[in-house]
Amino acid sequence: MELEIRNISVSLSNKEILKSINLTVENGEFISLLGASGCGKSTLLKTIAGIIKQREGSILLGGKVLDRLPPHKRRTVIVFQDFRLFPHMTLAENISFPLKMMGVNKSECRKRAIELLKKVKLEGYEDRFVDEISGGQKQRVALARALAADPVVLLLDEPFSSLDVNLRKDMRELVLDLQKEYKITTILVTHDQEEALAMSDRIAFMYNGEILQYDKPENIFNNPVNTIVADYFSEGTYISGEIRDRRFISDFFNISANKDNGRYKCLIRPAALKVSKANDSDFEVVAKVYQGDNYLLKINKKDSNLKLESILNEPLDIEEGDKVTIELDKDKLIFIPE
Amino acid sequence: MNKKTPYILIMPIVLLGVLFIYGLVNGIIQSFGYIPAFDLRDFTLDYYVKVIKSPTFLDSLKLTLQISLISSILSAVLGTILTAALVYTGHTEGKALQIIKLAILIPHTIVALFSISILSQNGLLARLFYKLGLIDAQTDFPLLLYTKNNIGIILGYLWKEVPFVAYFSLSLMASINKTLGEAAENLGASRLKSFFYITLPLSMPAIGKAFLIILTFSFGAYDLPFLLGATVPKALPVQAHIEYIHPDLRHRPYAMAMNGLILLITWIMAGIYYLVTNSKKIKGDNHERS
Amino acid sequence: MKDLSSNRLLKIFLYLALFAILAPMVIIIFWAFANQWPWPNLLPTSYSLRGVKEIFAPYGKVFPILTSSITLSLTVALLSAIIAIMTARAIVFYDFWGKGILDFISMAPNLVPSTVFAMGIHVVFIKMSLANTPLGVIIVHLIYTLPYTINIMRNLTESIGKDMEQQAYVLGASPWKSFLYISFPLLLPGIIASITMAYILSFSQYFVTLLIGGGKVMTFSMIMVPFIAKGDRTLGSAYALVFVISTLLVFTIINTIMKRFQKRKEKYNWN
Numbered sequence: 001m002e003l004e005i006r007n008i009s010v011s012l013s014n015k016e017i018l019k020s021i022n023l024t025v026e027n028g029e030f031i032s033l034l035g036a037s038g039c040g041k042s043t044l045l046k047t048i049a050g051i052i053k054q055r056e057g058s059i060l061l062g063g064k065v066l067d068r069l070p071p072h073k074r075r076t077v078i079v080f081q082d083f084r085l086f087p088h089m090t091l092a093e094n095i096s097f098p099l100k101m102m103g104v105n106k107s108e109c110r111k112r113a114i115e116l117l118k119k120v121k122l123e124g125y126e127d128r129f130v131d132e133i134s135g136g137q138k139q140r141v142a143l144a145r146a147l148a149a150d151p152v153v154l155l156l157d158e159p160f161s162s163l164d165v166n167l168r169k170d171m172r173e174l175v176l177d178l179q180k181e182y183k184i185t186t187i188l189v190t191h192d193q194e195e196a197l198a199m200s201d202r203i204a205f206m207y208n209g210e211i212l213q214y215d216k217p218e219n220i221f222n223n224p225v226n227t228i229v230a231d232y233f234s235e236g237t238y239i240s241g242e243i244r245d246r247r248f249i250s251d252f253f254n255i256s257a258n259k260d261n262g263r264y265k266c267l268i269r270p271a272a273l274k275v276s277k278a279n280d281s282d283f284e285v286v287a288k289v290y291q292g293d294n295y296l297l298k299i300n301k302k303d304s305n306l307k308l309e310s311i312l313n314e315p316l317d318i319e320e321g322d323k324v325t326i327e328l329d330k331d332k333l334i335f336i337p338e
Numbered sequence: 339m340n341k342k343t344p345y346i347l348i349m350p351i352v353l354l355g356v357l358f359i360y361g362l363v364n365g366i367i368q369s370f371g372y373i374p375a376f377d378l379r380d381f382t383l384d385y386y387v388k389v390i391k392s393p394t395f396l397d398s399l400k401l402t403l404q405i406s407l408i409s410s411i412l413s414a415v416l417g418t419i420l421t422a423a424l425v426y427t428g429h430t431e432g433k434a435l436q437i438i439k440l441a442i443l444i445p446h447t448i449v450a451l452f453s454i455s456i457l458s459q460n461g462l463l464a465r466l467f468y469k470l471g472l473i474d475a476q477t478d479f480p481l482l483l484y485t486k487n488n489i490g491i492i493l494g495y496l497w498k499e500v501p502f503v504a505y506f507s508l509s510l511m512a513s514i515n516k517t518l519g520e521a522a523e524n525l526g527a528s529r530l531k532s533f534f535y536i537t538l539p540l541s542m543p544a545i546g547k548a549f550l551i552i553l554t555f556s557f558g559a560y561d562l563p564f565l566l567g568a569t570v571p572k573a574l575p576v577q578a579h580i581e582y583i584h585p586d587l588r589h590r591p592y593a594m595a596m597n598g599l600i601l602l603i604t605w606i607m608a609g610i611y612y613l614v615t616n617s618k619k620i621k622g623d624n625h626e627r628s
Numbered sequence: 629m630k631d632l633s634s635n636r637l638l639k640i641f642l643y644l645a646l647f648a649i650l651a652p653m654v655i656i657i658f659w660a661f662a663n664q665w666p667w668p669n670l671l672p673t674s675y676s677l678r679g680v681k682e683i684f685a686p687y688g689k690v691f692p693i694l695t696s697s698i699t700l701s702l703t704v705a706l707l708s709a710i711i712a713i714m715t716a717r718a719i720v721f722y723d724f725w726g727k728g729i730l731d732f733i734s735m736a737p738n739l740v741p742s743t744v745f746a747m748g749i750h751v752v753f754i755k756m757s758l759a760n761t762p763l764g765v766i767i768v769h770l771i772y773t774l775p776y777t778i779n780i781m782r783n784l785t786e787s788i789g790k791d792m793e794q795q796a797y798v799l800g801a802s803p804w805k806s807f808l809y810i811s812f813p814l815l816l817p818g819i820i821a822s823i824t825m826a827y828i829l830s831f832s833q834y835f836v837t838l839l840i841g842g843g844k845v846m847t848f849s850m851i852m853v854p855f856i857a858k859g860d861r862t863l864g865s866a867y868a869l870v871f872v873i874s875t876l877l878v879f880t881i882i883n884t885i886m887k888r889f890q891k892r893k894e895k896y897n898w899n
Binding site: 424442607 | 634635638639641642645646648649650651652653655656667668669670710711714715717719721722724725730733734736737738739740741742743744747748749751752767770771778794816828831832833834839851852853856857859861864865868871872875876
């Protein structure tokens with residue numbers, strides 16, 4: 001169902017945590033709330049679920065106002081970072097819990113629990129207890145339990161951050177598969193930009209209790225509205241300048257740019273910079289850092305404080321101290337209005 | 339979630355709390371000589387003055403303080419050693435702890451019976467001394483019960499409170515020893531030094547609290563001194579009860595004044611405890627800052 | 629070397645302490661079944677069931693008093709545990725007017741000797757016709773058990789936190805059901821500890837029951853103490869034995885009933 005958040009403000013112990021948040025999530029859409037810790041993303045999640053009360057604003061689900069509905073009647077189910085499996089119940093009982101609350105009878109509960117365990121690839125685990133399974137398995141149970149609650153909106157609060165890197169990929173795939181299968185409107189809270197880019201239909205970038213940008217992953221990555229958003233995805237070097245008649249003019253370079261006139265900052269991310277070895281150049285490689293898949297080159301310009309970075313995919317014969325010429329890929333440059 | 343919820347939750351404790359304060363205040367008011375039911379309507383400090391001046395009271399006070407201080411200090415020391423013994427010999431759970439819990443379960447009235455059957459002149463200890471040839475007759479065995487030395491009472495308290503101190507401070511000392519104590523040993527401190535420099539000072543909050551509890555308890559307790567005490571002087575709470583049930587109801591304010599003084603001394607004890615623990619904290623803070 | 633010897637000393641101390649705790653109990657058992665134990669024998673010269681028989685004699689009142697005394701203390705224990713759960717929840721999870729005062733009041737009975745309080749409230753209870761009634765005794769016992777039970781429930785409530793209940797809400801459980809199905813089972817170890825603690829405090833009370841009950845409310849302590857006061861070792865010991873055994877029996881029953889609520893006996897790990 002479509003979820004609409006209108007002007008939500010939240011204060012906790014007299015501190016304003018959320019400032020007039022507006023957000024719409026389409027039916028069946030998967031969006032991410034991305035931001036650093038303390039930006040208010042988890043608070044927004046809990047406000048949607050009704051665990052935290054808003055000071056102002058409304059939450060609408062399928063056009064109906066949720067504000068007066070207590071958490072247990074909202075069907076907005078959260079999967080928490082720490083999974084919160086009930087330690088005194090078996091896995092099947094954990095998964096049956098929401099069904100039991102709906103009044104489903106015992107044998108049906110168990111049948112559904114076993115089905116759901118199969119869905120999350122934990123066949124035969126129904127009578128285990130929580131402290132007998134691994135972190136990744138707990139995550140699967142938490143997910144199955146959330147699905148058992150038949151959620152209208154599924155809220156995932158940093159669900160992968162406590163897992164090993166290797167496990168995370170599998171879990172992301174599982175979550176996406178199940179989300180597609182059940183067509184549940186889903187909100188993922190994360191601080192991991194790669195996770196947000198890889199999984200979401202849209203990303204809402206949060207900062208200091210506000211949503212700075214809400215857009216498709218490609219758009220938010222390529223056209224960040226400001227330096228805060230831009231920096232979160234990838235670091236780079238900013239060059240101040242001006243665009244006049246579709247050309248960006250700065251102290252260091254001029255290049256064609258498809259933007260309106262005005263003052264801009266041009267962000268040069270490492271991927272936008274190509275280097276080649278040259279004998280006579282103002283640019284010098286000061287460091288070469290091995291990153292596994294590639295090398296990161298740190299480049300300084302002579303007689304200025306301009307510092308650039310570039311990615312080197314082949315272990316070419318460029319070494320520290322070498323002089324290089326640089327070439328900008330104008331499609332990968334990002335212009336942010338000042 | 340609901341604003342009313344906490345007030346519903348605290349309703350019973352508030353009711354009982356009000357009753358508690360009412361009883362307390364009522365007793366204090368009576369100690370100033372105001373009991374309209376007995377036709378006493380003057381608000382006066384006379385009863386306090388008379389009680390404090392009476393030699394019976396002073397003897398009782400001395401005796402009660404003596405019993406509670408000696409038994410509590412000894413209990414704290416022996417209890418701490420017992421805690422250390424449990425921690426360092428790895429008996430923090432299991433049978434040893436069950437036995438200690440058993441001592442907490444036995445009421446003071448039964449402890450009095452223990453004292454009687456072991457410490458009286460024809461008790462088991464006297465019989466043992468006789469068999470060992472240390473004494474020639476029952477009467478050679480020193481009087482420990484119903485006499486001024488109160489050894490029977492003090493030993494009774496020790497039997498109850500040493501396990502209590504151990505039980506109360508065990509979990510703290512065990513956890514400190516497991517983390518910091520081991521770290522200290524790893525840094526080269528001997529076991530003994532790591533105990534005295536690290537584990538013991540950090541366990542003091544629990545030991546101190548246990549000490550305060552047994553000190554104030556034994557100061558205001560009735561059972562053991564009632565069952566094992568001498569005819570004169572009597573422990574304060576026993577003396578107060580005697581005044582309380584005096585056929586002449588106008589004696590009532592004396593009982594209440596004694597109670598008021600018991601209360602006052604209990605609070606002074608607690609006050610000293612908080613002053614000592616807080617001043618330590620302030621010193622600690624300064625130390626951290628410098 | 630030094631460490632080893634200090635360890636040996638600690639071990640000796642521990643065993644001495646455990647012996648000192650157990651020895652009087654063994655002596656009591658001997659006394660309870662002693663027929664004749666004249667000076668200077670270290671063991672009774674003959675045994676009999678006189679003490680036990682006298683306690684449970686059909687014409688005696690001991691057994692009915694024992695059952696009513698257990699009922700009274702169980703009532704105190706249950707009420708104390710319930711009030712402690714409620715108070716702990718309020719203090720840990722909510723902000724409300726007067727929280728600091730309440731926090732202090734709930735611990736205050738520790739700082740007022742029960743003798744002082746009992747004599748103070750006695751007149752009030754007489755006016756309220758609570759004196760000499762079981763209800764009056766229950767109330768006073770309750771007040772003196774609450775600091776302990778509240779302390780137990782508070783620590784546990786804090787360590788469990790609200791997380792599990794919140795999870796239950798979003799899974800569709802109402803606040804009451806969340807408490808019943810999630811928090812209550814998790815609080816069970818503390819509830820058992822509270823009930824046992826309150827029970828033993830109530831069952832042991834002598835002075836307070838004597839004063840407030842006025843001899844009309846008879847508890848087991850009330851009939852046991854006169855024998856101890858007289859120095860009657862055989863009967864005193866028999867009563868003491870019944871006291872300890874009945875208490876252990878009650879604890880076992882409480883444990884079995886409570887453990888039925890939970891499936892596994894192992895300790896829980898939250899996280």
